[in-house]
Amino acid sequence: MKFLEDMILKFGSVDRRFIFLLIGLAVFIPLLRPIDLPIRTTPTTEKVYNAIDAIPANSKVLMSFDYGPSTKPEIHPMTLGVMRQLLRKDHQIYITCLWPDGLYMALDALEEINKEFELVEYEDYVLLGFRPGNEAIVKGLASDLRKVYTVDSKGTMLADIPMMDGVNNLKDFQFIFTGSAGYPGTFEWVQYGGDPTGVPLSSGTTSIQVNEVMPYVQSGQVRGILAGMPGAAEYEKLIGTPGIAIKGMAAQSFAHLVIVFFIVLGNLAYFITERRERKY
Amino acid sequence: MAFSTILGAWIAAFLTLGILSYLYRDNPFYKIAEHVFVGVSAAYWAATFYWTQIYPNLFGRLFPKDGPLAFIAEVDFNHEFNVLYFFPLLLGVMMLLSIFKQFNWMARWGIAYTVGIAAGLKTYGYLSSNVLSQISASAVDIFSGSLPFFNMSGDSVFNNIVILVGTISALMYFYFSREQTGSYGKFTRLGIYFLMISFGASFGFAVMGRISLLIGRFNDLILFSSPDYNYGTFWMMLFVVVILGFWSFQNPEKKEG
Numbered sequence: 127m128k129f130l131e132d133m134i135l136k137f138g139s140v141d142r143r144f145i146f147l148l149i150g151l152a153v154f155i156p157l158l159r160p161i162d163l164p165i166r167t168t169p170t171t172e173k174v175y176n177a178i179d180a181i182p183a184n185s186k187v188l189m190s191f192d193y194g195p196s197t198k199p200e201i202h203p204m205t206l207g208v209m210r211q212l213l214r215k216d217h218q219i220y221i222t223c224l225w226p227d228g229l230y231m232a233l234d235a236l237e238e239i240n241k242e243f244e245l246v247e248y249e250d251y252v253l254l255g256f257r258p259g260n261e262a263i264v265k266g267l268a269s270d271l272r273k274v275y276t277v278d279s280k281g282t283m284l285a286d287i288p289m290m291d292g293v294n295n296l297k298d299f300q301f302i303f304t305g306s307a308g309y310p311g312t313f314e315w316v317q318y319g320g321d322p323t324g325v326p327l328s329s330g331t332t333s334i335q336v337n338e339v340m341p342y343v344q345s346g347q348v349r350g351i352l353a354g355m356p357g358a359a360e361y362e363k364l365i366g367t368p369g370i371a372i373k374g375m376a377a378q379s380f381a382h383l384v385i386v387f388f389i390v391l392g393n394l395a396y397f398i399t400e401r402r403e404r405k406y
Numbered sequence: 407m408a409f410s411t412i413l414g415a416w417i418a419a420f421l422t423l424g425i426l427s428y429l430y431r432d433n434p435f436y437k438i439a440e441h442v443f444v445g446v447s448a449a450y451w452a453a454t455f456y457w458t459q460i461y462p463n464l465f466g467r468l469f470p471k472d473g474p475l476a477f478i479a480e481v482d483f484n485h486e487f488n489v490l491y492f493f494p495l496l497l498g499v500m501m502l503l504s505i506f507k508q509f510n511w512m513a514r515w516g517i518a519y520t521v522g523i524a525a526g527l528k529t530y531g532y533l534s535s536n537v538l539s540q541i542s543a544s545a546v547d548i549f550s551g552s553l554p555f556f557n558m559s560g561d562s563v564f565n566n567i568v569i570l571v572g573t574i575s576a577l578m579y580f581y582f583s584r585e586q587t588g589s590y591g592k593f594t595r596l597g598i599y600f601l602m603i604s605f606g607a608s609f610g611f612a613v614m615g616r617i618s619l620l621i622g623r624f625n626d627l628i629l630f631s632s633p634d635y636n637y638g639t640f641w642m643m644l645f646v647v648v649i650l651g652f653w654s655f656q657n658p659e660k661k662e663g
Binding site for chain 1: 429430450451454455458459462466483484485523527528531532534535536539540542543559560604607608611612613614615617618619620621622623624625628
């Protein structure tokens, strides 16, 4: 027993760089040699899927790209998945960005989606682009979209885009989806977009935001949530198009096992040390 | 593949490895990556803000085509001349004047205006969506006849009781006008447990998020290690490891204490 305790204490005081290395390997190896792990969909992800599935065909849907390259691994698979589901029912997509680099995420997503759907600009989608102003932009869109956007991301006047006919504020959309990595994002869309206008809203968020957004899901202010990379993987499963999120789940799971192992080990080492110090 | 794409991939691989090298210890590669990030971000934001907001929305309304000031400059975004836009221009200039000591009082006007607007916007949003809607959502019919007693993920009588007890006990913990002793103290202690479970879930989600970002970086490094990118990751890793090894040899880590 004493030998085991000594071993635990030895592991408990291991150099932090050894732990970094183990986590790195736990992530790296499954990415090199992918392992299929079963993915079980959760009710919050199913809510998003069902809410989007229930939109009448040929509707106008606003998608907001509120993230940048730093959170691309988590949010990008979600926005790609949502775009695929929308385009399969011939919805028109209107893209806004509350983050400046969201524009490049949207361009990247459109390029990716274009390989499957042969998109026609101003018929299937319009990329309105980025406007600085955070919640003021969402509030502006709710009251008068054309005051916020005079031109789209390419500088084309909105008046010259047929797809923009009859689109004057958020109430002219049948659904809003935001891929959100923080501020401004889901909270601002709920407070100044979804709640005041009553337009159904769903969100895909980074893992770190899930706990804060969940009360909105419970209250029905947000129709489900795609929670981080696992949420994206579940969504890819629901739409039947496996992507980078599903590929990353094995790495995610193994890294979690290593972290849990070291948390347990650290706690055991703490209690053993405390007991020994009390004894002597 | 275009040379610029390959060059971009090599730079991305170098910067990623530079940032990750901090896990070993603070070093010049990390400093380079950190400073490049800060500088590029600041420049990118400044340029984006100017060309997407100030130029079309401010100058577009002060110097529109056929406007009274068109003889100074023409910024045509289909806007009409609006004299009110001199007000934000003035406040913006006043904020910039804070770099001069004798004029830094002027910045307060712009800041006061911004704070006032933000406070007004936030109050409305929070009150409506966070306070009223959340109170309404928490006021559930606990023993609704149609609900099962227990359900892991959906609505149930048990979950409703947890919401009721959790909400009230956590709120009572922050009520400081009464000493938290006896049965009242035990109830508020229950509130702390609810809060701790919430913090634990937040920590778990935070870890999950960080691992997802690591997966993203590793995916890119694996992609850039392919022959299409001339094995960019391998060359950059060799470069970083060799130089870092030499640097560590020259600058040994000081032992604490």
